[in-house]
Amino acid sequence: MTGNEMKIRVENVYKVFGDNPASVMDTVRAGASKSEILEKTSHVVGIRDVSLDIRAGETFVIMGLSGSGKSTLIRHFNRLIEPTAGRILVDGVDVLKMSEVELRDFRRNKISMVFQRFALLPHKTVLDNVICGLTIAGMSRSEAREQGMRQIELVGLDGFEHRYPKQLSGGMQQRVGLARALATDAEILLMDEAFSALDPLIRNDMQAQLKELQARLHKTIVFITHDLDEALRLGDHIAILKDGELRQAGTGPDILINPADEYVARFVNDVNRARVVTVGSLAEKAGLMPLSDANAANCDALLDDNEAIILTDDGKPCHVVGRGDRHKLDDLFRDKTVMPAAVCIDRGMVLEDGFSLLAGTQNPLVITNGSDVPLGVVTRQRVLHALARDAVR
Ligand SMILES: Nc1ncnc2c1ncn2[C@@H]1O[C@H](COP(=O)(O)OP(=O)(O)OP(=O)(O)O)[C@@H](O)[C@H]1O
Ligand SMILES: [Mg+2]
Incomplete structure (x- = not known):
């Protein structure tokens, strides 16, 4: 958190x-x-x-x-x-x-510090390395052992507590260093x-x-x-x-x-931006409109500023109308069954995860918070812009 x-x-x-x-x-x-x-x-x-x-x-x-x-x-x-x-x-x-x-x-x-080169004491066991700070600080040995073992389990080294550093791989030694830093709480x-x-x-x-x-x-x-x-x-x-x-x-x-x-x-x-940038970070605001109120005139007004998301009565996105559809609103609203369905994507997804969804629709994707609450939309253009290297000047 x-x-x-x-x-x-x-x-x-x-x-x-x-x-x-x-x-x-x-x-x-x-x-x-x-x-x-x-x-x-x-x-x-x-x-x-x-x-x-x-x-x-x-x-x-x-x-x-x-x-x-x-x-x-x-x-x-x-x-x-x-x-x-x-x-x-x-x-x-x-x-x-x-x-x-x-x-x-x-x-x-x-505040505790984990160093690049683990700085473990070679003649002490894993457990003793983890708890040395605690015993120096005056904690009883049995209490320190208990606390130390919790940290050793946390970093996945249980079973190795009586080994010596040189018997461990570099990664394991680093985990001992991490356990030692965590042990002080x-x-x-x-x-x-x-x-x-x-x-x-x-x-x-x-x-x-x-x-x-x-x-x-x-x-x-x-x-x-x-x-x-x-x-x-x-x-x-x-x-x-x-x-x-x-x-x-x-x-x-x-x-x-x-x-x-x-x-x-x-x-x-x-x-590779596509693997790092989340769709949520590119969200653009969208106008929201319940399906029961939706008509061509209302939608047209929303499209002045944003793309429009149309919601079911329980607030879930069901359709999305992009500004590119503005000239055919009358047609869309005449028969809502042909209105484009909202394609939703969780805000935490990275762009790469959205490519096939974007390729499959003419419309922006609706970004949700993971439980169908719409947070905005992301357009193809915005995604391409974020991926373009020359856009970072
Ligand atoms: N004790 C010191 N006496 C003189 N100069 C120092 C001292 N410690 C650091 N410097 C200088 O301060 C600058 C920053 O050094 P620092 O060690 O913080 O870099 P760093 O980003 O940690 O580098 P590295 O990735 O190599 O660890 C360097 O120019 C270094 O030479
Ligand atoms: Mg440094």
Whole structure:
């Protein structure tokens, strides 16, 4: 369940690395480029004026090429890095204002991190690796074991709890890392390239497993990757960084359909939009009219602004009249049995799933919410427009 409540708020964060970051902030703020600043001042701009909102319960993906600032940004969230300027609020609390004790408690209970290279202790068993944080935090061993076993089952490793890391495959080791992060019951998981070291098949399984876990657990997950397919598969929202700057944040389909600039457009150019963009994201408003009231004149009035959907008495779409049919409304309404039937499609379907339906009708498809409630229509033209690469300029 993706709530609207903000979990992490990043406000105008800058991070400059070097001997005296404060001294170069004026130059950074004035807009000098990263390479210019490096050349003139020997300081590296890690993050430049990034603001973001991450909602509770969502998976938020941070993307960008190597060196774009992904790790730098995510490490601000648990204050492994402090910003040169700006604020980070987690649940409304400024992480920079936390005392040492508060920070320790925050890292232990609220936010946990899964690393790219699992960082498992080789001489400890799977179970001991999963519960080490809990016992260090003072939980009794029996309670920790119970909680640890629940997480081990969750990631599908029951039966392996007494094995050692080196006896497991890379994918299994990564699942131990995930179980360890989940064991603290933290509300926020930070995953920095957590799947990047895995081979493609195992990576695919891990993505599926993370999605399934997330559907049950509703954690707030911040996930870094430089793989666009992974980002689109996992992310409710995606942020794209370049040279430490946020170029765009939005849903996958938003970014594909309306890239904010040339860089983002090029970045997403090779994605198969038909597999990512949902019909719901292309919905156009439609006029609604109950069958009992429907006549040529009413319908004509609706078609001024929209396509028209005609509903049965219990509110289900039964016919659809496109603007292209406007010249023959009298004919259509003379004999409603020849009126084109509404072809419905669930809003969550991707465009590819709608191709054969669109090919089979002259009319727009009616988009529904999965229980026959009409939400709008999608036309062939709109679908083609969304698929066209040159439309993203
Ligand atoms: N401790 C540091 N000292 C100096 N420069 C740093 C430091 N950490 C990061 N940087 C610089 O900040 C920029 C962003 O680095 P960061 O590690 O955040 O990139 P990234 O997007 O995570 O890259 P990758 O995909 O390779 O992990 C880079 O130019 C990097 O050289
Ligand atoms: Mg990194």
